[in-house]
Amino acid sequence: MKYAFIGTWRMSFESIKENINLLKKPDPKGNAIVNAISYIEDFPYYKSVGYGGLPNEECDVELDAGFMNGNTFQVGAIAGVKNVKNPIKLARELSYSKFNSFLVGKGAEEYAKKNGFEIKDMLSERAIQHYELKIKKLKENPQLSPYDGHDTVGMVSLDVANNMFAATSTSGLFMKKPGRVGDSPIAGSGFYCVSSIGGATATGLGEDILKGCLSFQVVEKLKNGISVKDAPQQVVKEFNDLLNLKLGYCGAISIVALDKDGNWGVGTNCEFSFVVGNQNEDVEIYIAKPNSELTSLQIEKPSKEWLENYDKKRRGTIE
């Protein structure tokens, strides 16, 4: 019996732990991954996904999500969407459409309203406080980059019947321009999944991830026989080096992946936390740290201090 669940960032922990049991039965609709991502969308203290997500430069929360069925190649996605409580549910619904499976902006919102998806003001009080503090800091120091906080949740799931799914949800770059879209809703870049091979999903600077179709590249490497332990880091290193050479810089890139047998791997060019569990391993939080050449990764469990600090940063005073 093989099953596995992997997700980006420490924030995936509770939701994967809660939903991994769904993968012990056939889950042909991807309920486990949609439930797990919805859980994070609903959680007010994660400031980069769903409710509580940080707003754009006009203080509007605009959300992106993507969903792929690895059996059928069906993809559904939304981008630049306001007031939809669970973007991932809308993305899955759209994946069933032969036409109009990727909707953006007002059109996606209208679709959500007409089709009974829950509508909600996604801007939390806490997100407003973050916004106001950032505006103040930018006034005090105009040299400061306005952009940070692009911690997309991305997950890949495998159930006992070999149904695989990949999915993402994000509020995107804090202080982004209205309408800005990164890699998250983009099949091939933010996520990709083929049940007979494996799946991958990315987080980081979307503008750079989508230059390289990085999730697709990981699945291609798996297809070509490269182990899931190695494929994501190879992709990150190769593209990181290429962009540095050709463009002169490369933003943060992190990728998590599963193969069809429930083995997992990650790739990253920065310190990156993730969550994984499968038929052999309990659901755990890990931190991956690459060496400076990106040729190897150190993967370890976080210390108690790290975990406490993470929690404090999310729930504590905004500063």
Added chain:
Amino acid sequence: MKYAFIGTWRMSFESIKENINLLKKPDPKGNAIVNAISYIEDFPYYKSVGYGGLPNEECDVELDAGFMNGNTFQVGAIAGVKNVKNPIKLARELSYSKFNSFLVGKGAEEYAKKNGFEIKDMLSERAIQHYELKIKKLKENPQLSPYDGHDTVGMVSLDVANNMFAATSTSGLFMKKPGRVGDSPIAGSGFYCVSSIGGATATGLGEDILKGCLSFQVVEKLKNGISVKDAPQQVVKEFNDLLNLKLGYCGAISIVALDKDGNWGVGTNCEFSFVVGNQNEDVEIYIAKPNSELTSLQIEKPSKEWLENYDKKRRGTIE
């Protein structure tokens, strides 16, 4: 001296002929491809690109465009955008941004206004007539599919200094839902380009093209040593067969490609016209017809009747 220009559909002919000479000098900003696509955007009789493009189900023209610099991997894109005269110019401008390089909907329109891009009502009288006729036909025959007309213009260019670009522009599916986005503005799916290898761009049913990152796949095949004569058709056949197997259908897919030496190739699962010229060949219109297994293509120049009929369909009475 090597240079080459390839574009989807017969509509690329005049614009490529007019702009191919720009490729005989170094063109590091992609002026040739942006001029050529702008020409088509401005031409009122092409009903799937720019002004005169067919509207969505609410009779709004919503435009998508993408641009990639094959030297730097910079990508700029817009989607679901109204009232911007030349979407491709906006996409190129966004490609220079480190952040916010893909904008959708109202945000993209605001960016265009603020940054001096020409604003124009893109709905032509003729497009309204097409819309009204379609509404009438759908009332008479509710079984009719509302969707047709997804003839994206996509081009790839190579100049004498080996600068390569890929770019697309489209009004998307006629009668689409508001906010619908296909493959055209999506790097890897609608277009992809690496100057040291080659570039490709796709047209057809965007919902299916983006399931497979097909432009990226063509460039990968070139990288792996497969000739540009073969790579696009291999990608189309492989993905067409895969989707038919896994999903039960596959929409229209056509791809044009150039390699870094100015050689060209196309792939398609339906009759498809395209335009190409390079250092050895004058700019010509061709029609590609695949055999039923998609294992080979017949490529020939169109007959006089075909050309006259094409023109009549675009300029003649709407029926």
